[in-house]
Structures are given as C-alpha cells and as structure tokens.
Amino acid sequence: MEERQTPQDHALDNPLVRALNGERLATPPIWLMRQAGRYLPEYRALRTQAGSFLDLCYAPDLATEVTLQPIRRYGFDAAIIFSDILVVPQALGRKLWFEEGEGPRLDPLAGPADVAALAPEGIEATLQPVYQAIRQTRAALPAATALIGFCGAPFTLACYMIEGRGSRDFLKVKQWAYGHPDSFRRLTETLVQACIEHLDLQVQAGCNAVQIFDSWAGILPEEQLFRWSVQPMQAIARGLRARHPTVPVIAFPRGVGPAALMYRRLPEFAALSIDTTIGAHWAAQELQPHIAVQGNLDPVMLLTGGSIMVHEVRRILGKLSGGRHIFNLGHGVLPQTPPDNVARLVETVRDWTSR
Numbered sequence: 253m254e255e256r257q258t259p260q261d262h263a264l265d266n267p268l269v270r271a272l273n274g275e276r277l278a279t280p281p282i283w284l285m286r287q288a289g290r291y292l293p294e295y296r297a298l299r300t301q302a303g304s305f306l307d308l309c310y311a312p313d314l315a316t317e318v319t320l321q322p323i324r325r326y327g328f329d330a331a332i333i334f335s336d337i338l339v340v341p342q343a344l345g346r347k348l349w350f351e352e353g354e355g356p357r358l359d360p361l362a363g364p365a366d367v368a369a370l371a372p373e374g375i376e377a378t379l380q381p382v383y384q385a386i387r388q389t390r391a392a393l394p395a396a397t398a399l400i401g402f403c404g405a406p407f408t409l410a411c412y413m414i415e416g417r418g419s420r421d422f423l424k425v426k427q428w429a430y431g432h433p434d435s436f437r438r439l440t441e442t443l444v445q446a447c448i449e450h451l452d453l454q455v456q457a458g459c460n461a462v463q464i465f466d467s468w469a470g471i472l473p474e475e476q477l478f479r480w481s482v483q484p485m486q487a488i489a490r491g492l493r494a495r496h497p498t499v500p501v502i503a504f505p506r507g508v509g510p511a512a513l514m515y516r517r518l519p520e521f522a523a524l525s526i527d528t529t530i531g532a533h534w535a536a537q538e539l540q541p542h543i544a545v546q547g548n549l550d551p552v553m554l555l556t557g558g559s560i561m562v563h564e565v566r567r568i569l570g571k572l573s574g575g576r577h578i579f580n581l582g583h584g585v586l587p588q589t590p591p592d593n594v595a596r597l598v599e600t601v602r603d604w605t606s607r
Contacts, residue, residue: 264396264398264460265396266281266329266330266396266397266398266460267279267280267281267329268281268283268329268330268398268400268460268461268578269398269460269461269500271523271544271576271577271578272461272500272502272522272523272544272578273500273522274544274576275576276574276575276576276577277576277577278573278605278606279601279602279604279605279606280569280572280573280577280578280579280601280604281329281330281578281579282328282329282578282579282580282597282598282601282602283328283329283330283331283332283400283578283580284322284328284580284581284584284585284594285332285580285581285583285584285585286584286585287322287326287328287331287332287585287594288318288319288321288322288331288332288334289584289585289587290587291585291586291587291588291589291590291591291594292321292322292325292591293591294321295318295321298314298317298318298321301314302314304350305336305350306336306348306349306350308334309334309335309336309339309381309382310381310382311381312381312382312384312385312388313385313388315333315334315335315381315382315385315389316334316385316388316389316392318334319331319332319333319334319385319389320389320392320393322594323393323394323397325591325594325595326594326595326598327598328397328598329397329398330397330398330399330400330460330461331389331393331397331398331399331400332399332400332401332402332463333382333385333386333389333399333400333401333402333454333459334385335382335385335402336356337402337403337404337408337409337465337467338356338358338404338409338412339378339379339382340375340379340403340404340409340443340446340447340450341358341409341412341413342378343374343375343378343379343446343450344370344371344372344374344375344442344446345369345370345371345374346358346359346361346370346413347359355417355418356412356417356418357416357417358412358413358416358417359416360413360414360415360416360424361413361414361439363435364432364435364438367435367438367439367442368438370439370442370446372442372445372446372449375446375449375450375453376449376453379450379453382454383453383454383456383457384457386399386401386454386457386458386459387457387458389458390457390458390459391458398460398461399458399459399460399461400459400460400461400462400463400502401451401454401455401457401459401461401462401463402451402454402462402463402464402465403447403450403451403462403464403465403488404447404464404465404466404467405447405464405465405466405467405469405481405484405485405488405505406439406440406443406444406447406480406484406485406488407440407466407468407469407472407480407481407484408465408466408467408468408469409443409447410425410429410436410439410440410443410480411425411468413439414428422468422471426471426472429476429480430476436480440480440484443484444484444487444488444491445491447464447488448488448491448492448495451488451492452492452495452496455492455495455496455499459499460499461499461500461501461502461522462492462499462500462501462502463501463502463503463504463525464485464488464489464501464502464503464504465504465506466481466485466503466504466505466506467504467506468506468507469481469505469506469507469508470505470506470507470508470509470529471507474511477505477508477511477514478514481505481508482505482514482515482518485503485505485515485521486518486520486521488501489501489503489518489520489521490520493520500522500523501520501521501522502521502522502523502524502525502546503515503518503521503523503524503525504524504525504546505524506527506583507527507529509529509530510530510534512524512526512530512535512538512539513538513539515543516538516539516542516543517542517543521543522543522544523543523544523545523546523576523578524539524543524544524545524546525545525546525547525548525578525580526539526545526546526547526548526582527547527548527582527583528547528548528549528550528582528583529582530547530548532547532548532567532568532571532572533571535547535548535571535572536571536572536574536575540572540574540575540576540577541575543576544575544576544577544578545572545575545576545577545578546577546578546579546580547568547578547579547580547581547582548568548580548581548582549561549564549565549568549579549580549581549582549597550564550581550582551581551582551583551584551585551586551589552586554581554585554586554589554593554594554597555586555588555589555590555593556593557590557592557593557596561593561596561597562596562600565579565597565600565601566600566604569601569604569606573604573606574606579601
C-alpha cells in the first residue's frame with residue numbers, strides 16, 4: 253500500500269513524540285485526558301453557546317477553540333482533539349444523542365441483521381467536521397505542540413451499541429460475545445475497519461499521534477480480553493501503521509490490572525496508558541522495559557490538590573523515571589477540578605528532573 257504524507261513525516265521536536273519514538277526524557281511530557289472540558293470556565297461558556305454536546309463536537313470552529321483552551325492555559329505538550337468516541341457508531345448509521353447529566357444514548361443493536369446494516373462508507377462524509385477541526389487546530393497550535401487523535405476500541409464501542417448506554421453489568425454485550433461469537437466477531441471486524449478509517453483521516457488532517465480508548469476492557473475475563481480487546485486494538489494499530497508507519501499509537505485498556513502484560517510486547521503500540529488500578533512500581537518493573545508507560549495520577553488526587561497531590565505526583569515521577577514515561581491521569585479530569593490544581597500539577601511535573 254502506498255504510504256500517505258502525514259505530519260509525522262516532517263520531524264516534530266516535541267517531548268511526547270520523542271517519548272513515543274523511544275526516547276527516555278529527564279522531564280516527562282505531560283498532557284491530560286479530558287484536559288479540554290467542564291472544569292474550565294471558558295469551556296462552560298462555549299458549551300452554553302453551542303447548545304448540545306454533539307453540536308459542540310460537530311462545529312469545527314468551536315471544537316477547535318475547545319481543543320486550544322487548555323494549551324493556552326497550561327502549555328501542555330500535546331492537545332487532543334475535542335470529539336467523542338461514539339461519533340464512529342453514529343457515522344455507521346446508529347442514532348446517537350446525549351441525555352443532560354446522564355451521558356450518551358444509542359439505539360441498541362437488536363441482532364445480526366442490525367450488524368449487517370452498518371455502513372462504514374459513512375465515516376468520511378459524516379465526520380468531515382471533525383477532520384476540519386483537526387486541520388484548523390493543527391494550524392493554530394504552536395509548532396512544537398503535538399496533536400493527538402483518537403477512537404474508541406471495538407469492544408467499548410460494541411458495549412454502547414448493544415446496551416444502548418453505559419451499564420453496571422454489561423449483561424447484553426457479554427451474552428452476545430459469549431453466546432454468539434461469530435456475530436460478535438463480524439461486529440468487531442466492522443468496527444476495526446471503521447476505526448482504521450477514522451484514525452487514518454485524523455492523521456491526514458494533522459494528528460501526530462493517536463490513542464485507542466478501551467474504556468470497558470476491564471469487564472472481560474482473561475481469554476475473552478485477549479480475543480475482544482487486545483487483538484482488535486492490535487488490528488487497528490496495524491492497519492493504521494500500514495498507511496502511516498511513523499505515527500505512534502497509544503493503547504488505553506482501562507481496568508485490566510495485571511492483564512496489562514498482554515499489551516506490553518506488541519510492536520504496534522508505542523505506549524500503554526495505565527489507570528490507577530496499576531501501581532507505578534509494578535509498571536516500572538513489568539511494563540517499562542518493553543513499552544512507554546503513560547499515567548497515572550488518580551483524578552481525585554488532582555481534584556483534591558495541595559501538598560498531598562504534589563507528593564503523589566513526585567512519587568509517580570520517581571517510580572517511573574527510569575524508563576520512558578508520559579505523565580497523565582489514570583482517567584479523565586473531573587468536572588469539579590479547580591483549574592489552579594491543574595496549573596500546580598503542570599508546574600510540579602515541569603520542575604521534575606530525574607537523577
């Protein structure tokens with residue numbers, strides 16, 4: 253397959269990209285999941301102007317502005333485009349909406365016939381506003397700031413598409429995967445191809461790296477985890493790298509605990525993002541010799557702030573300073589987080605230099 257010209261083809265002197273490309277840095281790069289969001293007053297003002305959450309995602313000028321807000325405030329080493337993982341099911345033809353205060357809703361898949369009706373050809377046309385926002389953001393960012401694109405992993409997308417919303421037990425999706433694996437495999441393969449296309453178009457528009465979010469991977473037992481999380485994420489990364497060999501991929505399988513070992517030796521992934529169920533000391537011993545580690549301050553610690561947060565940040569930095577490390581949270585910034593706490597976090601990380 254012919255390689256496509258991407259921003260990574262032109263060297264970006266950026267700490268995040270350097271860490272993803274194998275360099276151990278004395279001061280790790282920092283960005284935060286949900287760094288553009290409700291904790292920022294400027295975001296809340298723009299959100300009111302936009303109307304609905306999806307209106308904000310699909311308005312390129314507004315999505316660009318939201319993406320840039322935390323860069324202006326904190327000077328993170330990377331921006332992550334403001335969008336949502338569920339735009340992919342929507343582009344495949346599923347109805348998507350957000351209930352205020354409750355989260356996303358989708359018309360649930362009823363069975364194999366609904367899987368066959370999914371339309372991957374809708375990705376580029378439907379999500380064109382996302383790619384336009386990426387082009388605008390890349391043009392507006394400082395030259396040395398990386399831009400991250402993303403998608404949801406097939407299993408997490410399937411959870412929402414089958415359950416129709418978040419769930420406590422994910423009974424429907426697990427019964428489908430366990431009881432009808434052939435049908436679930438077809439759904440997974442469709443989502444893999446849709447995600448490759450979505451990430452490819454994000455990279456073409458200007459993203460320097462991408463992250464795959466498997467938010468519900470932790471609900472799967474070990475054998476099913478390998479089949480429905482590890483392998484599909486690997487297939488997405490492999491498909492993207494076939495088109496853009498130099499664009500690094502970060503994997504984030506949330507809640508998998510020690511099963512993170514499954515992801516550490518896969519050459520398709522440049523980094524593994526870890527949540528707070530994984531200890532930094534264990535990650536340094538078991539993961540860092542094989543892959544860059546991203547994480548993993550508890551978002552509630554950031555919310556709490558003060559000296560206890562600074563102590564925990566320095567503890568994580570000390571544990572992970574011997575290898576490739578990207579500082580981040582174990583999940584996203586909480587809406588109640590004081591912006592000054594984020595400023596102090598960035599200052600603490602930037603002041604750190606490993607011995």
